[in-house]
Amino acid sequence: MRRIRVGLAQINPTVGAIEANARLVLDWMERARAAGCDLVAFPELALTGYPPEDLLFKTAFIEANLRALADVARQSRGIKQYLPNYGVFDENRYFQSGTEAPVFVVGDTVLAANICEDIWYPTGPTTLQALAGAELVVTINASPYHAGKAQFREKMLATRAADDLVCLAFVNTVGGQDELVFDGQSFIFNEKGERIARGRAFEEDLVVADLDLDEIFRARLHDSRRRKEKLRAAEPTRISLPSLPLREKPKPPAHEIQALEPVEEIYQALVLGTRDYVTKIGYKHVVIGLSGGIDSALVAAIAVDALGAANVTGVTMPSPFSSLGTRRDAARLAKNLGIDMLRVPITGVLKAYKRALAAAFKGLKEDVTEENLQARIRGNYLMALSNKFGWLVLTTGNKSEYGAGYTTLYGDMAGGFAVIKDVPKMLVYALSRHVNSRAGRTVIPQSVFDRAPSAELRPDQTDQDTLPPYAELDAILQAYVEEDRGVPDIVAQGFAEETVRRVASMVARNEYKRRQGPIGVKITPRAFGRDWRLPIVNRFREP
């Protein structure tokens, strides 16, 4: 019986930390060897970290990478490794497209590898490699997370495996890198398209499975006519390698991790994205302005899960417009989370600003200027605490606010990392409920859920003075931003034309703010980040 034990090492490397990444690879290679794997695969660009972006233009970076690769290769006796370093995927800024889809003949086994994007196309290299005889195709990935993607990916891989009568081993990286988070959830499928192993979500893991290659041979015999016809078009490159030292060994443990519930999956993406950003840039401690509202409550809960309560400080910065309710809720939240809380009122500083600007503003009424000043004083307080204590400021704006521009530049947008900038407000509520339910107790007080959202920058203000109801705003933003739908199309979904136009116009007018905002975790198919390139000078008005 021809049998191969394959291991997928879904590891969490750091961009640029080439030597540390090489040590990580060697460490997991040892674990794979100990688990009796014949072959271990690592994610795309595991040595450089992904995505390295413009570091790839640096000769020294490429050289360090190649040195590390040679070093890892030297130490991989007795185990086959798939660790291609750069190659064939469609990133024209950095890479040339590959023109070959090689298969490797290892003793009496035929293996192949391809990278990331390759697997997304139904007639891509996987088909070519399977037709050329590959029994196992390893596809190495750094596939950025968004909600729902893992399920889609899993269905697609099942289809590819069954279509091509090939075992598919999909290894994905894990970890946060700037605005991206990678979810792991590596899979192995057999030639029937059945999943035989799945790795953990958002954690490093070694996914191991035994593949029965004779099964594939038998399945293909039954399908030989169809395959021969296809084969005429295929011209694979065959590369022979020494045989694998296939040994008898005990059955590996079943490796079948349960998929996460959708809201928990998003929550964990936010936690890991935050933890990795903070720690990989070398910080330990974060500071968050606690308004008593739902957004800062959720961010604080995420921060505590990411870094531990001892590494999170809340700051309440009341003004005369802060209600008793929000002030009390901020304090309760801090207590429930077990975090320190500072109190720095803004009233005195606001008065000083008004005095200083009195001559310039003489005879003019108060307006949004004074509201923004309050937000900016708070931004300055948080940055001052950051400067003084070496804490990173986490900001608390959500995607609905970023989309509509309902934020103050240099005010509530001031900080290093915008944890929930890709989370629409309704999902902020869902995640906050989930915080309480996963904790099995009230972490975020019920009154925070019940109170109408308000920036509390003037008396009796609520968000809905300025914005459409959030349920409506979120649905319109999803259609307009994530799906690039036009106004008539969104109106046809049942929204008032005037509202849709107003939202579209808010999105366009506030691009300048978003461009100066901090990065944050991407959890939707299209975040306000690298995915989004709207010109600031833009006179296009939706027809």
Added chain:
Amino acid sequence: MRRIRVGLAQINPTVGAIEANARLVLDWMERARAAGCDLVAFPELALTGYPPEDLLFKTAFIEANLRALADVARQSRGIKQYLPNYGVFDENRYFQSGTEAPVFVVGDTVLAANICEDIWYPTGPTTLQALAGAELVVTINASPYHAGKAQFREKMLATRAADDLVCLAFVNTVGGQDELVFDGQSFIFNEKGERIARGRAFEEDLVVADLDLDEIFRARLHDSRRRKEKLRAAEPTRISLPSLPLREKPKPPAHEIQALEPVEEIYQALVLGTRDYVTKIGYKHVVIGLSGGIDSALVAAIAVDALGAANVTGVTMPSPFSSLGTRRDAARLAKNLGIDMLRVPITGVLKAYKRALAAAFKGLKEDVTEENLQARIRGNYLMALSNKFGWLVLTTGNKSEYGAGYTTLYGDMAGGFAVIKDVPKMLVYALSRHVNSRAGRTVIPQSVFDRAPSAELRPDQTDQDTLPPYAELDAILQAYVEEDRGVPDIVAQGFAEETVRRVASMVARNEYKRRQGPIGVKITPRAFGRDWRLPIVNRFREP
């Protein structure tokens, strides 16, 4: 005699303003008709404005564009137009590559057009089209400015024209769009590679020249053997069109604009980039913090040239660390420029901040926290003036500061447009001297040039307490940022290794700040903008 009069309309469209751009095209088409042109060419994506970026994903945008194109085509009786809308250039996010290089047979004349990038490759479509018989190749462009590019472009086009024995008409767009500025300077070359017309720099213009097609025929007769050999490889698409109504007409005026001196060219790029950004987003008036230093002096001078003195307000925001000299120089500069100046001291607000933070900072010494607070109070003042009066804040940081991170986020970086963010400090001095010399009088006081640069955030501070001398810093940054050279390479140029390493590390550590800064005019081959994609989480250290 076969003769054709070609016109290049280098116009200044606005991204997204499709109807207004169509009117602009029709207006210049009339001018070309009045000048007796047989053919008029417009820049790349003249109807949408360039670059439209993600607007191209919107169906309504594409539809509006196609409607405008049909409309312009309908109104172009009696004149041939080259106004391809989207096509063949290498922007994989939006466009498919073209596979054809058509030539158009118009009566007994053979014409061809191609787009932008096509002309940069020696064996690109131009050669193919010339071999297929094209006598005139029109190349339509939106070629972003950087210093020195126009001269390079001109030499390259001369070479292409002579190589291919073809007349080359290169039309470029004009104007500012977000961080890009387009310089116009369209050219027409004859088949000997001689420039027979050049358009204005940084201004709209109609460049007209008569081409003697029989000359090309004669030149090619002498070169027929070489051409026939090449022709074997060429498979052009020939498209026949109705004859041009070639008429006898008087000679056009000579159109030979002098190229600008290098420093004047950069100055005009900054002026146009600033004017177009401010006006195209719908602002009229700008506000600038005047420190008495050279950077804010230069920005103010540029703003006055871009918008007029009546549309520029200076603000002096003294602290106890502001010297008498800088305060006096700020006032003198405002007077010399003829702009209004406000005075809003920061001392009272700074005291209020210190009082408010006293409990949190108890027992700790003053440090960079208090320096940053001063910069942030100033940023808040400017933003408050912006909010209250509808003025746009121009920031004054230069490329040396952005590169080294010698800036305060939300402080001196706060504003809508960073006029000189791509101008290294030594070039700031050169441009400032040029401001005085082109004005023929002292606009920027001599003492501003003579004083050692200082942020004036603590007593007796100078930039050189923190940074290497600017002459050195600028050279190192140019090699490291614009040319992607490694440390050993830069050390080999004669710089101290310790200094080079320090600068490289500053560049990496301060990416988070740059990412939140405003956009500004690109004038070098690589600006800190769309051109620059350094990860924020980045543990790579130069070897």
